[in-house]
Amino acid sequence: MRYSTILVSALCVLAAAPVALAQAAPYTPPKTSWGAPDLQGVFSSASLTTLRRAPGASGLIVSQEERDKLFNKNIYTRVAKEEDALSPIELLKDANPDRAYNRFWMDPGVDLGKIDGKYRSSWIVEPANGQIPYIKAQSAGISALGSEEEQYSDLPSDNPEDRGLSERCVYFDRGGPVLINQMYNNNYQIVQSPTHVLILTEQAHEARIIPIDGKHGPADVPKWGGDSIGHYEGNTLVVEIVNAMPRQNSFISEKGKVTERFTRVSDDQILYEFTVEDASKYAQPWKGQMPLNASKEGLYEYACLEGNYSMFNLLNGARVMEREGRKNGLRKAIFAGVPE
Numbered sequence: 001m002r003y004s005t006i007l008v009s010a011l012c013v014l015a016a017a018p019v020a021l022a023q024a025a026p027y028t029p030p031k032t033s034w035g036a037p038d039l040q041g042v043f044s045s046a047s048l049t050t051l052r053r054a055p056g057a058s059g060l061i062v063s064q065e066e067r068d069k070l071f072n073k074n075i076y077t078r079v080a081k082e083e084d085a086l087s088p089i090e091l092l093k094d095a096n097p098d099r100a101y102n103r104f105w106m107d108p109g110v111d112l113g114k115i116d117g118k119y120r121s122s123w124i125v126e127p128a129n130g131q132i133p134y135i136k137a138q139s140a141g142i143s144a145l146g147s148e149e150e151q152y153s154d155l156p157s158d159n160p161e162d163r164g165l166s167e168r169c170v171y172f173d174r175g176g177p178v179l180i181n182q183m184y185n186n187n188y189q190i191v192q193s194p195t196h197v198l199i200l201t202e203q204a205h206e207a208r209i210i211p212i213d214g215k216h217g218p219a220d221v222p223k224w225g226g227d228s229i230g231h232y233e234g235n236t237l238v239v240e241i242v243n244a245m246p247r248q249n250s251f252i253s254e255k256g257k258v259t260e261r262f263t264r265v266s267d268d269q270i271l272y273e274f275t276v277e278d279a280s281k282y283a284q285p286w287k288g289q290m291p292l293n294a295s296k297e298g299l300y301e302y303a304c305l306e307g308n309y310s311m312f313n314l315l316n317g318a319r320v321m322e323r324e325g326r327k328n329g330l331r332k333a334i335f336a337g338v339p340e
Helices: 002-023 064-073 075-084 306-323
Strands: 041-044 118-120 124-126 187-192 196-201 207-211 227-233 236-242 257-266 269-277 286-294
Touching (some): 064 075, 064 118
Parallel strands (some): 207 227
Antiparallel strands (some): 124 286, 196 207, 227 236, 257 269, 269 286
16 A cells, blocks of 8 residues: 555656646747747836835845835835825925826836846846946936936026927937836837837837847947847847937947847746946946836827927026026925825
């Protein structure tokens, strides 16, 4: 009887082995008709995980318990909680004009991001502290959210050109170099042909066209979003970006380079990896990973109206303040007054 039990147990293990092996089989991405890995579709970077390590996080990968703490401390979570408890009249009591940009209009994501099924506290994986290794201590206006804070600064108002690029609907930096997640419009559409790849951002519909096996253009002709060329390494699209337009507040200078890797790891997710190299800005190269998840909603039309309709009112308002002897002081941030 004892030997029969052992035999039955052994047979059960052997019978289960093919199932375990099948579950461990690597994902095989689909191919295009010309044999390249098929990365096409609309994908979202929306997530409460930020480019830089969130304050208080113990490391890159966090447990469910620590995820809960980071979730509750996240600024989007807190502003949603605050606004849910206030009436529209109460929201206006602090006289913050940015309150018009309340949580209703924000679509940052609903949870921390996951890679390999594990929560991430930042997209930066190197350096180990999850921070951008600027040569100078000053962080160059880049917040933990990974976006410029230019819109909250006291910019001159003598001419339209004094205002920020995004305020004038010129360029938003969402197409890279280095794709990021933000307050809203986190969708990216990828389209492939045998000779090119297009990455179209939802915000302002900025398009980055990447020649496959091409050559960089002239060094004296910088491009919005950088000068990209790509090639395939197995199931991965590798993109090299140089010569980004200096005025776009890029993560790299004219001397820097970003290398991106796009690998489809499931039907619903692309793993986006990047390496930033620029000795003029950083003490060392820095690297990151971010999941791009399939978007069921697709790309929304983005209409940038500030530069078309609001610039006259903005400059006219500045003239009124000048006549009254007032200065245009620093604006309150959208999240001003939200308790820590």
